[in-house]
Amino acid sequence: MSAETNLPTDPEAKVTDATVDVNGESEEFTLAPDGEPFDLSPENPADAETAADTPVDLQATVSALTQDIEALKAQLEDRTNQYMRIAADFENFRKRTQKEKEEQEQQIKCTTLKELLPVVDNFERARSQIKPQTDAEMNIHKSYQSVL
Template identity: 55%
Template sequence: MTDEQQQLETPIETPLEESVKGTESREEAETPTETALEVEVETVTAEGTQEETKPEQVIVALTEQIEALQQKLKEQAEQFEVLKSSHIRLTAEFDNYRKRTAKEKQELETQVKCKTIGELLSVVDNFERARNQITPANDGEATIHKSYQSVYKNLVDSLKRLGVGPMRPEGQLFDPLYHEAMLREYTNEYPEGTIIEELVRGYLLGEQVLRHAMVKVAAPKPVEEEETSPSLTEPESGD
């Protein structure tokens, strides 16, 4: 097909037809649709039927809200007091538990230490007996005596560093918490219950008794019974 034939077959619009089409397009754009009109009518109707809110109703509503908030605040305050009391109680219980645990730990350590040191006291007694009873006869025995006395001194110094100390009960009144009476001596030279002599030395670990001191205690002499019946003599008979 030639170009001339294509130009002949293409419809040619006249200026009049173009003017008519432009007018129709403007009318369609200016005319509101049915949906937009319905929405506008419904909006106007709703605004017309809306009632005005009265001040009394606003006050009532605000009062109710305030009361609700006050009630909620009161409940929150009560919950806070409950939680506060619970916290204080738990804190006190934990503090008591901490103190009780520390005390029990200290007591356990003291018991273990007392038991361990108590086993060494018999060794200390043997050293003291040897020092008091053995008298070196020559230089060799003197050397041996001096060597084990040095060991004894080191042992005593170690016990002192641990807090161990001997009791000195002579002249004190007998106390069953610290002393154990082994002998009683009747005498008037000391008040009754006075400790005259320490037979076996006692030891303390701080204020804890490691071993009670075995002592001799003074007791008053018994009072001798005096004769209460005078001798009767027969009266002399007259002549």
């Protein structure tokens, strides 16, 4: 059995492609960068067996992923509903506190006016009773009018 190759004779040369002539038949192959031929067969014989089982595994994986997607969609919908309820509760709280603030402000104004009414009434009675005739009386009249 004679084999001829077209490999370079220089030991430093890197060979990536080679042609081997064995018994008149020429075979061409590619060498790895380290000079070894590429092995295109599966490294692990078990890989060849799992390749045959791949459609079943893929179907199981797809069904598992589909279930995960459905679970995540349900969780997303639940979280969205929770968010909507919380947002509505917060909006109701904001409106309620604004209304309470306005009611409190109105109540304070009413209380203040109720306390001032007797004082205003007294000034009104004083104005109707006093008829200023002298300059001193006129000064007093102007004083309480300005306070009124």
